[in-house]
Amino acid sequence: MPGWVLAAALVWSVALLAGSIGAVIRARTAMERAVAADLLVLVLVAVLAEIAYLRETAYYLDAALVLAALAFVGTVAIARFHARGKVL
Amino acid sequence: MIVDVLCSAALALGLFVVTIGLLGAVRHGDVYVRLHAASKAVVLGVVLVLLASAATGDGPTIARAVLISGFLLLTTPVSTHAIARAQWARDIEDEADEED
Numbered sequence: 001m002p003g004w005v006l007a008a009a010l011v012w013s014v015a016l017l018a019g020s021i022g023a024v025i026r027a028r029t030a031m032e033r034a035v036a037a038d039l040l041v042l043v044l045v046a047v048l049a050e051i052a053y054l055r056e057t058a059y060y061l062d063a064a065l066v067l068a069a070l071a072f073v074g075t076v077a078i079a080r081f082h083a084r085g086k087v088l
Numbered sequence: 089m090i091v092d093v094l095c096s097a098a099l100a101l102g103l104f105v106v107t108i109g110l111l112g113a114v115r116h117g118d119v120y121v122r123l124h125a126a127s128k129a130v131v132l133g134v135v136l137v138l139l140a141s142a143a144t145g146d147g148p149t150i151a152r153a154v155l156i157s158g159f160l161l162l163t164t165p166v167s168t169h170a171i172a173r174a175q176w177a178r179d180i181e182d183e184a185d186e187e188d
Contacts, residue, residue: 001092001095001096001099001140001143001144002092002096005096005099005100006099009099009100009103009137012103012107013103016103016106016107016110019110019114020110022114023110023113023114026114029119031119031171031174031175031178032119032122034171035113035119035122035123035126035171036113036122036126038126038127038167038171039109039110039113039126039130042106042126042130042131042134042160043106043110043130043134045134045138045156045160046102046103046106046133046134046137046138049134049137049138049140049141049153049156050099050137052141052149053140053141053143053144053149056144056146057149058146058148058149058151058152061141061149061152061153061156062152064152064156065152065155065156065159068156068159068160068163069159069163071167072163072164072166072167075167075170075171076166076167076170078174079167079170079171079173079174080170080174082174082177082178083173083174083177083178084177
């Protein structure tokens with residue numbers, strides 16, 4: 001992949017990250033915050049993937065996988081707690 | 089060479105889709121509509137970005153990218169459904185409170 005494509009993609013991804021942080025801050029209810037937090041983690045996975053391409057190592061994709069798994073578990077836990085008052 | 093071009097295009101398209109998803113998740117008023125944008129659009133964009141890993145030609149990288157894509161595609165419907173169900177439970181409660 002050409003270097004400038006990856007550089008531009010990284011800059012734009014960091015801008016998207018800032019946008020999703022703004023979305024988390026501006027969310028009013030708990031469920032809106034859960035949606036925005038899930039969005040934040042997905043954008044973070046994309047940023048980690050691009051850093052992995054840049055550094056030409058697979059290491060950051062391990063972190064991305066763990067982040068995705070934790071986000072899934074956390075989102076489901078928040079949603080179930082919000083709905084019924086307990087998680088399990 | 090052609091793999092480079094295709095993967096650069098996949099990267100650009102994926103980031104474009106994530107941008108649209110982020111805009112949709114921020115600018116709508118309802119949790120359900122935000123959920124549509126944040127789950128469907130953004131996951132598609134991230135899968136496209138991970139698809140661009142084919143340009144690196146590195147076996148472990150591509151394997152991990154495919155793994156993350158598969159995991160996201162499997163678990164996003166579950167978390168989306170959980171959030172929608174929680175919001176629906178709250179909406180029903182609020183309606184019942186208003187009727188009192």
